[in-house]
Amino acid sequence: MVKQGTILVVDDNKGVLNALEMLLSGVFREVITIRNPNQIEGALESGKVDVVLLDMNFSAGINSGNEGLYWLSRIKGIAKGIPVVLFTAYADIDLAVRAVKEGATDFVVKPWDNAKLIATLLAAYRLNESRREVKQLKEREEVLKGQLAPEREVVWGESEAMRRVYRLIEKVAVTDANVLITGENGTGKEIVAREIHALSKRNSEVMISVDMGAVTETLFESELFGHVKGAFTDAREDRIGKFEAANKGTLFLDEIGNLSYGLQSKLLVAIQSRKIIRVGSNKLINVDIRLVCATNSDLPRMVREGTFREDLLYRINTIHIEIPPLRERGKDVLLLADSFLQVYGRKYRKPDLSFSRETRERLLTYSWPGNVRELQHTIEKAVIMCDRQELRPEDFLFKNIPEQVSVGETLEDMEREMIRQALERHKGNLSAVAAQLGITRQTLYNKMKKFNL
Known part of the structure; x- marks a missing residue:
């Protein structure tokens, strides 16, 4: 039998706990036992408990079952979705039925039958897994709503430069190799990424796009890895991140050169391991993605300057596609x-x-x-x-751009001058400047900071 998840057993009888630990360790990957119900909250905060087996009486001489109802309520308040199976005596059957109406998944009568107990707990576990899968599908659907773009015909052109690009796209697409797409702003890097996805074996799944230049430092992990309810002030419900949403499909990280050095290490770990942890949880989640990145930055130069991690560049740059300017x-x-x-x-x-x-x-x-x-x-x-x-x-x-470039002037010099002129022309109206240059406001902010404008 393949062992299932983690079960938490709460009972004040040490002998009962020892017997259950021996029995259930052959069924569950981990069995957590506690005698004091005041420890329940700490056990649940670990985020790894999948099902709870809860006794209904804890205080000596008290057999009303009200303690079980109280702790059932507390468990549901802490982790609403976790199934709770109650331990009850024959005399508590009516109370157990009431508990089921109040949120318990099922109940088991003491003394228990081993086979029936295991069957009840596994049924509760599988029910929870089914609910979790449905919830994840709904969360993924919400993320995907903003990602699905209408299909349109793409004109690649007939120049030899673009023919070379497309031949490389066709070779790379059928593999799962990480791809780095580079080129100036507006050359069509995302279109190339979508074509790679469309020609890949993952084309029945979705491609998730993330503008790394628009992701703030504070929301980076939540945006990419997701979070659980209560992880921070505004985390009112669980939410999957872009990595999970792209599972089985393609994850496209645009403007990756704008990612701060500190966040690059967190991204590297996720890319290397193909595992993520939601903010506020400690549970590893496996993700199966095809990674495509894009930037208009000179990443090798940034590596030499110490602003981009060399190991991250190697990881994302298995195949490099350079898109020529128009x-x-x-x-x-x-x-x-x-x-x-x-x-x-x-x-x-x-x-x-x-x-x-x-x-x-x-x-x-x-x-x-x-x-x-x-x-x-x-x-x-x-x-x-x-x-x-x-x-x-x-x-x-x-645009009023000089046709001749002075000797020694670089593309960065030209870009800086374009932005400076646009800022003057629009009197500092950043929305108008971004619209004229064909970039996002966040990208404009980043470039203004880069060029000290």
């Missing part, structure tokens, strides 16, 4: 522009729109510092504002 993809710009024009033409009921020849030339020669995301937003705005069937250059609002 300015290096040639006529892919026009393929993407035509695709977005169709999408937004349908959305805004302007299906007959087209680009003028001058517009197509301008789209090709513009440097697109915001990459595909900027192109998408630019096309949408132009479709909204245009009153003709042909989109002309004046219908577009291109």
Whole structure:
């Protein structure tokens, strides 16, 4: 017989406890016995008890069973879902029936029959496991509601650079290898992650996305690993984290370069062991995930500077996919522009729109510092504002970025200057700046801190 979980036995008779410990140790992985019911709360706080066997009388000379009812109520207050089986004498049957109405799972009459006792306790344990599975499914469903995105056709382009990327995606997707996707902001790192998931053997499960730049230090463990009720002030109920929600599927950690050094070690442990512990609990939970990470940061440089753990980089970087910026993809710009024009033409009921020849030339020669995301937003705005069937250059609002870069200027220098100019243009309105640059407010905060802006 495969041993089950943990049982807590509460009885003031030492002989009874010894006998039950011998009997039940062959059925349960762990048998905890206590004589003083005042120790119940401490035993339950460990979070590992799966079923309780509770005597109904503890004080000498008192056989009313009211003590059992009192401690049943206390147990339900501490851990509502834990099944409680009561020990009762023949004379307490009516009281035991009342206790069942008040939340007890079942009762066993003393002196007990070993086979019947084991059967009753295992039934209570399995009932609890079924409830727990249903609860976890409901929790997972809640997490997934915000993750499910409508499917849409992706235009990968015909440039050799993107052909190489897609060939690598096809090779990697069929494995469970950890993947690190890098590239500038707006190049489509999440789209690549979703394609890896779609082509993988896990595609019948969900892909869970986490913007690591938007996860605060204080909520990191709760967000990724979940928490139990009462773990902190606002923890009013149990909640699964992103690791559990992604079980059997893919976990996508975006902007992983924004994770603080202190939190990197906690993430590393979870990735290495594929086990997590909810905040407020000490119970290990196994998770089966395929890990995909993305960043626009230079992680090797961050390792050299001591701001990113080298062991974490090795762990997430089994396969590296670098997405080229849009300015290096040639006529892919026009393929993407035509695709977005169709999408937004349908959305805004302007299906007959087209680009003028001058517009197509301008789209090709513009440097697109915001990459595909900027192109998408630019096309949408132009479709909204245009009153003709042909989109002309004046219908577009291109960013005022210098076409020539001074010698020695790096991509980081350009990025800093773009953010500085945007802050000046929008007079410090961070929402407007983030919208123009095509990034989230949290990412903008992180970059402003990085560049001391």
